[in-house]
Amino acid sequence: MTNLKDTFESAVKESKELPSKPDNETxxxxxxxxxQxxxxxxxxxxxxxxxxxxxKAKYDAWLxxxxxxxDDAMEQYINLVAQLSNKTN
Structure with missing residues (x-):
């Protein structure tokens, strides 16, 4: 079973390969x-x-x-990428 960091790194790679670019808020x-x-x-x-x-927008979003x-930020990132992948497939 993969650990959280490995799953996060996979999600980071997947986020760069989404078929359509997410909106600015996403x-x-x-x-x-x-x-984070x-x-x-x-x-x-x-x-x-x-x-x-x-x-300023990046600063405020991170703040x-x-x-x-x-760990919580990684889990949220993984879930968001999964949602985006499902929307585009």
Missing amino acids: LLRLYSLYK ATEGDLNTGNPPAMFDFVA KLQGTSA
């Missing part, structure tokens, strides 16, 4: 879950510039996951 969710799973809580010391809208464990 992409932000994938990004923030990935960052791999790096943990966001270091809030240097927020992005006010007019860097993409960086919302503050306190989420790496």
Whole structure:
């Protein structure tokens, strides 16, 4: 049986091979879950510039996951990729 990290790494690969690109909200969710799973809580010391809208959106999405464990973020990421795979198949 594979462990959570192996399943997560497989989901990361699968997310890059989806037949259709997810909407921006879903992409932000994938990004923030990935960052939380791999790096943990966001270091809030240097927020992005006010007019860097993409960086600000990523920052805010990751910040919302503050306190989420790496394992929980991995599980959420895996489930989201599975949902996206089922929608496109």
